Amino acid sequence: MPRQLPRRTVLSGLGAALLTGCTSSVLGSRAPSLSPSPADTSPPSPVPLPSVTVTTATGPVVVPGAPVRVVTLDTAELDSAITLGITPVGAARAAANSDFPDYWPASWLAGTAYVGDIGSPDIAKISALRPELILSNQTRDAVRYDTLRGLAPTVLTQTTGYPWKANFQLHAQALSRQEQAVAVVTAYGRHVAQTIQAIGPGRRISIVRFVEGSPTVRLYGRQSFIGTLLTDLQLGRPDAQNVDQFAVEVAPDQIAKADGDFLFYATYGDPAKAGTTGILASSGWQALAAVQAHRAFPVDDQLWFQGIGYTGANLVIAELQRFLGG
Template identity: 60%
Template structure:
């Protein structure tokens, strides 16, 4: 039996405090050069994947080039003026309130930012990662100070720290990280503690466009959350890498005590519709035991950051409490 657990924000007071200050945006739109030069002179220097970057002291006009950067800014109280969405999605991750997302302009797709749109938004700071946008760094940094992490998803906590330093919100980020650790402890206790969680193998499967099936390993956003909870993983996924791609006739590695799966974009285009009705999928122990649950792709696989992690933890507690 499939269940769709409700979303609920659980970062609590720490997240609310971090968000409150940043929800007040300056209404003034100034020329990019005057904004960037003056702010950077009074700001700080952060060490990004590209080297030292001078950033404004308190940037409010921020563009996020990927979902991790979007989560960091939103969690720390800054609603970006623009953001890039995943190519297979029609909009930004919808675990954020629609009222906040309505304020975020379309800045292109992840890996293919629209430079003209970004320039028109007159950002004070651009956040991204080298994996997606290393090739665009020169053009982006000509628009505004651009801070790129080396990669995305792993190691996400270190990337949030970089984003927080660039945004001038390191103290708020510490509070949010502490709230996450407290929620981890609470979730682990609810699931029976490390001894109980370690004996349960959780499978993560994602269907992506082109009919590819990804079995997620340990070096990604969700893999680190499961590791933080000391949850076990199926042998095929208990690997120090991002993922393992398999074909529809190689699904044995997808089995586990609990199987969590999602489709990126259209389920038909991703091949999920066909696989979920196939004999190979139906033969998996988790499926036969009614322990295979669909999850929201835009939260679980794109919600890379502390707000996304908090919501994932809340849903994990429900799903593993079957």
């Protein structure tokens, strides 16, 4: 398995020069600087900035200019906020995780309060933080939108995952960080171009996720966060995953559909309860060409599937480059 560069090293490089639009050396000269550390967070302005109106999935919402006390209720919103230099005062986390996504150094989120699980946040905890802005999406929080907007202006995107780039732009507007967003997007484009040059196009990449409590195996299609990254990198997909949908669910005895030139897999939750342990030991898994060629690699679920945003994307791309030998 390729040697993994510590993420703290990658993140420190990524955060060195975002706000000036400069690049830095990450993994040699291959990856640009893309994400600031919380030290870049601007202090509250002594003079409140004018409110702005943003167009959300629920209609126009008036938000305070340059909000600082921000609560994020899903992983994409968390990635957007930190990438744009805002450390949330509160955040929700995935139910199966013991903490926030582990691709962020713990010190970066030391001041961020846990406000419950994604999809079922604790309203009292959010209220106690006196937020100026709440960021989430309708997939998770449509049913509690009226309650949330009673606490603070609440910006919901329609969904999460596949439209993450458009969602990031809405987050940037709500956070008054459009200028920083331009630098983030530009640097991501450079990183993608450099990675394509390093690894070349082609090769069919299989993406597999085992989910606790699910009797099926999830094969990710093109309309997913990870699917967009592979499209950006001009990498191919196995036939079963080369579809314009989020994912395809297959029974364990259909695991042959997971084969590809390279296979990357992760587990959400307990591997025993997700079926990971049994499937990896099965004859069907062992018969996969990627497994026999030693090109099947476990990856971090919190990054590859929950790291929805530009910082997560750049870390995944950096790992893909190492796995694919660029």
